[in-house]
Amino acid sequence: MIFSNTVGSEANTALLAAADAAVIAYRNALANHSPAELATVAMDGADGTPTMFIDVLVEDAIIAAATAAGVNVLSEERGWVDVGSAVTLVVDPVDGSANAAAGVPLSCFSAAVAIDGEFTEAMTVWLHTDERWWASREHSEFRTSGCRSVRTAAVSMLRPHPRNWAAWTRVAEAATRIRILSCSTLDAAFVATGAIDAFVDAGSDTHRLMDIAAATILVGASGGAVVDAFDRPITFDTDLTRRWSGIVAATPELADELRALISGASSSAAVQ
Numbered sequence: 001m002i003f004s005n006t007v008g009s010e011a012n013t014a015l016l017a018a019a020d021a022a023v024i025a026y027r028n029a030l031a032n033h034s035p036a037e038l039a040t041v042a043m044d045g046a047d048g049t050p051t052m053f054i055d056v057l058v059e060d061a062i063i064a065a066a067t068a069a070g071v072n073v074l075s076e077e078r079g080w081v082d083v084g085s086a087v088t089l090v091v092d093p094v095d096g097s098a099n100a101a102a103g104v105p106l107s108c109f110s111a112a113v114a115i116d117g118e119f120t121e122a123m124t125v126w127l128h129t130d131e132r133w134w135a136s137r138e139h140s141e142f143r144t145s146g147c148r149s150v151r152t153a154a155v156s157m158l159r160p161h162p163r164n165w166a167a168w169t170r171v172a173e174a175a176t177r178i179r180i181l182s183c184s185t186l187d188a189a190f191v192a193t194g195a196i197d198a199f200v201d202a203g204s205d206t207h208r209l210m211d212i213a214a215a216t217i218l219v220g221a222s223g224g225a226v227v228d229a230f231d232r233p234i235t236f237d238t239d240l241t242r243r244w245s246g247i248v249a250a251t252p253e254l255a256d257e258l259r260a261l262i263s264g265a266s267s268s269a270a271v272q
Helices: 013-032 035-039 053-068 097-103 162-174 185-195 209-218 254-265
Strands: 041-044 050-054 072-075 078-083 087-095 108-115 116-125 131-136 154-157 175-178 198-200 224-228 247-249
Touching: 013 053, 013 087, 013 108, 013 116, 035 053, 035 097, 041 053, 041 116, 050 053, 050 072, 050 097, 053 072, 053 078, 053 087, 053 097, 072 185, 072 209, 072 224, 087 097, 087 185, 087 209, 097 198, 108 185, 108 209, 116 209, 131 185, 154 162, 162 254, 185 198, 185 209, 198 254, 209 224, 224 254
Parallel strands: 072 087, 154 175, 154 198
Antiparallel strands: 041 050, 072 078, 087 108, 108 116, 116 131, 198 247, 224 247
8 A cells, every 4th residue: 555645647667667566575575584584695785785685585676677667777786787778776675674674664665766867756665564755856745844953853863883983972962852763765755754854874984875866856855955974976876885974954054064063063053
């Protein structure tokens, strides 16, 4: 059942086909395999990180659907699948793989459409519910919360690492509320709809392009901003070794304040 009615009639057909394939494959995976099987490391992905069996099952279905529709795919496990099209889906097949394998209902399919290297539309699908959030560069039915200050913001974050503990703590101490959902694309959808005010990787350089590509459209078209904590442009690139520390915020002002906190250049007003 699709709870959201926000998928525009003009949505790219390959994007829709890939989303449908992801939901079906996810449900089949849960029905036919144990959590231990789904969490098994099946391979090293094209991005250099371990790939769980559940990722392989869902990604294979997505690639088959997208290439049958005549578009390229850039995905974290198989990498660049080129069919010679001007259109590419930048896909995170199962964002929150550990959640999905364990039966925690916080995982998403997420994809952005790039035409000649420019992101034009995106969709995120909550795999557990099949709720869908879609927007194009020119149109969104959503609006962010409009929050402009960290001190009044509810912020979702990636879990802290030793390498970014100080920056993570600065953000956590400044914000009014902190959540850790372990699903970047779901967090970004919640920013687009105003459910939370911001989502950040506090300087750990964990995000790959597919983690934040859809957010650039979903949140950007809804009044928010998606930036990198260290001012690196978030653009289409088939090099999956690239990393970002994404900041997904309800407003450009909030994004700038979060970036200052993460870099250590925050003013005293930002943390009062």
